[in-house]
Amino acid sequence: MADAHRGIETTDPPKLGLGLGLRNVHFDHILSEWPKVDWFEAISENFMDSGGRPRHVIRQVAERYPVVLHGVSLSIGSSDPLNFSYLGKLKVLAEEVKPVWISDHLCWTGVLGMNSHDLLPLPLTEETLKHVIERVRVVQDFLERPLIVENPSSYLTFAQSTITEPDFLRRLSDETGCGLLLDVNNVYVSCFNAGTDPAAYIEAFACERVAQMHLAGHQHCGTHIIDTHDQPVRADVWELYRLAWRQTNGAATLLEWDGNIPSFAECHAEVLKAKRYMHGRFDPGRVTMPAGEGPEAVSNPVDFLVPAVMGSTVLEEA
Amino acid sequence: MSADGQPLEALQGWMMNALVFPGMTPRDEVEQVVAHSARLNGDECLAIYQRSYYLRILKCMREQFPALCHALGEELFTDFAREYLRAHPPESYTLYDLGRRFPGYLAETRPDRDAAAAHRESWIDFMIDLATFERQVFVMFDAPGHEGKPFAGAGVADNQLRLQPCFALGAYQFPVAWYYHEVRKGNDPQFPPHETSFVALVRKDYLTRTLLLSQSHYIFLTALAESGSVEHAISAVARQLAVPPDDVRQSWWAQDGIRQRWIKAGFFICAGSGQASVSGC
């Protein structure tokens, strides 16, 4: 079946360079300094319902920088019906900020009307693949653009799974024309937890369909690794990025920093480190998976999406 | 019920249930559904999701109710919030919705709910009031407002004045706005004694102002919000407080009176100014 949205966006996506997440705590800095950063990624849910300052900020940012919209609530793998009210608001936001693309995760976020605010893993089976293919098609028809789908970080796999994640995403992309977002840190995290080889994961990934990559920091908890987005990118992930950069032919790269967010300058300096890994031979021996140890952490932090409202409130005598 | 090999819907229902009610899923059932990882068994893998589920949304609850969290202390607040989230798991894709039902939940589940008002625990009343106020402040942050469009100036006729969209009124049994702003300043205020308080919340230039109101101001603004008419508002104050309407009219119009101050604070827009063509503004 010919797919209406197998467009240039996913077969030859623009190389946006090195970008940063658009975060509430950096709004003032960005609006006053207009820093020289290549592009921004905005969390769709942080802006799509906004009638206040976030919406005002993203409009201004979108006038000066390339912006992409990254969602955490599409729930493309859920067995609940797709939420068309959500999709409608996403489409309105997209009409306003004209994102280079719109992405979300290969996951489900809730079922039976509940929302976990987490990116939950799917059983990777033929049944799930068929289900997700159908839903990606509906979403792309509705949004009138290809969707970019990201590999999530996962802490469990289901006994019933029969398809590897790279194969699942490749077949999804083949069937729907969707593009892919390769989160290099998620590859490392999921592979460490599952006991598989992250370099082999990337070798098997449909890198020619990758529009964008993610980098982030994680927390080693000894027996497992948690994707915390609250610290610098680990050396092993940078090494893996060297391979991913080459395989994706230099896809747009974005640093996610969502907990203990440092200054804008520090975040920017961190993503610029990527330049060091754009050359040189990839040596799988440099991607180590040490046992490590550390405190337990919370995966997929979302509290950065909750604005510190107290700071923009004042008391006056009337 | 085992979810192993079950259709997607059954598997997801099973896992969602395991997140909201951790400890209720038998371990051997988990082991059938979840593969063991390199270093952990299925139950331990699932536990990572179970732990993170509550920690993640509880942190958001603390951030949406910082003053109540301060009042109760983090531990007690978290206990209340956990019970709330267990009774009302999040339904919306947006985290902004997370605390919407919290004030109502606190009121419904108070242990002295059936006692006469005079015999209820005062600190629970305070807690519910503060939660209600904080929820309102939170909603104001991102609600549709009037920024970027003209506000009403002093020269606008009364019959053209309309309350702006990002505006809210509240009546409380405790001085919750005072308490909230003390916490904001970094102070550690005492639980205030019972004292009726009235507030208006108004957002202008993306800053939410809390204005303490007198009872007559509150009656005036409530009537104005309901009727859209300044004359109705004046009559309502006169009737409810048994004062001559002319006295009310005078304090409305006085030099540095409420009309002038509220216009300055951004309470009002002109009739029709939400639309493209603005007349008489």
Ligand SMILES: [Fe+2]
């Ligand atoms: Fe990511």
